């Protein structure tokens with residue numbers, strides 16, 4: 001027997017999200033059911049419902065930064081019990097058999113591909129629906145444990161924004177002696193500043209303006225520059241070992257590649273709607289690399305949550321009622337977010 005719950009869904013690429021009901025599956029032997037308490041709003045939710053990444057499978061209940069409390073577990077579940085604080089990020093399943101799944105890199109599953117938390121098709125053939133809702137049922141192997149010291153509202157954004165920054169910062173060895181730049185001080189970017197700072201790197205923010213400079217320095221940045229000022233690109237030429245681009249729109253990539261030191265790497269995290277031209281001179285003239293990274297696997301996401309608890313790293317959030325979701329979307333699009341909107345799902 002399925003359970004009917006409340007949710008906020010998009011039903012077209014142009015209309016607002018509105019209140020509806022959806023079904024959650026019966027708790028299977030390996031499933032964890034939990035009451036969702038908070039769900040973050042990621043810019044990916046907006047790209048998806050606006051159809052910027054392809055035609056959505058409407059109705060879509062977005063939300064892949066999900067935190068809550070376990071209400072039931074299946075008969076075979078060993079990792080969680082009723083009352084535990086848990087979370088779910090961007091995927092709820094994968095093939096479980098390919099090399100990447102075995103290596104804990106489920107986000108790069110080459111079998112079925114990762115099964116997205118929303119706008120995807122689940123193992124049982126039904127469409128997945130995300131966290132802008134009051135409850136969810138997920139296989140225990142795709143559920144994360146939220147450390148007690150992290151409040152659930154602040155834990156939610158870690159499940160996407162947190163891991164999306166943690167993974168490349170670790171992979172490219174951000175730490176003492178490394179100069180890291182973060183482009184864009186939004187949901188992802190502000191987690192990048194906090195995490196890179198906690199890892200001991202020298203952190204520079206490259207934002208469109210100096211409007212949020214005071215915040216950036218408070219969050220852990222050592223330096224802060226406006227990209228609207230062309231002097232920035234002269235001053236910082238050849239400076240960084242690692243540049244993390246979190247911008248949701250196209251940038252003039254040549255300008256930013258020139259800021260890398262020899263052998264430096266620019267990692268694309270932002271996934272804009274349209275392709276970006278890549279000028280080759282700035283790559284070749286410094287033996288520089290251009291790469292990308294997508295969220296993180298289950299083991300690394302757990303490692304990130306534990307790291308955040310240990311180092312007291314949590315996002316800056318604005319908790320909103322569900323009725324504010326459409327306005328929040330407009331504010332994210334206007335870069336007017338400080339620094340993650342989190343829905344109190346008890347208001348759905």
Ligand code: NAP
Pocket residue numbers: 041042043044045047160161164183184185186187188189206207208209212246247248249250268269270271272293294295332333335336337339
């Ligand atoms: P966000 O909160 O909207 O932050 C993006 C920031 O980029 C803005 O705050 C703004 O920072 C800057 N920006 C926006 N438009 C710009 C423009 N036209 N030119 C220059 N800078 C601009 O979004 P988010 O939730 O952090 O997500 C950012 C991107 O990452 C999205 O494309 C999202 O889909 C993607 N994403 C990727 C992954 C992954 O696994 N790779 C995971 C999650 C999200 P300033 O005001 O400081 O300039």
Ligand code: ZN
Pocket residue numbers: 042043044045064090160161
């Ligand atoms: Zn996301």
Ligand code: ZN
Pocket residue numbers: 094095096097098099100101106108109110111112113
């Ligand atoms: Zn796989």
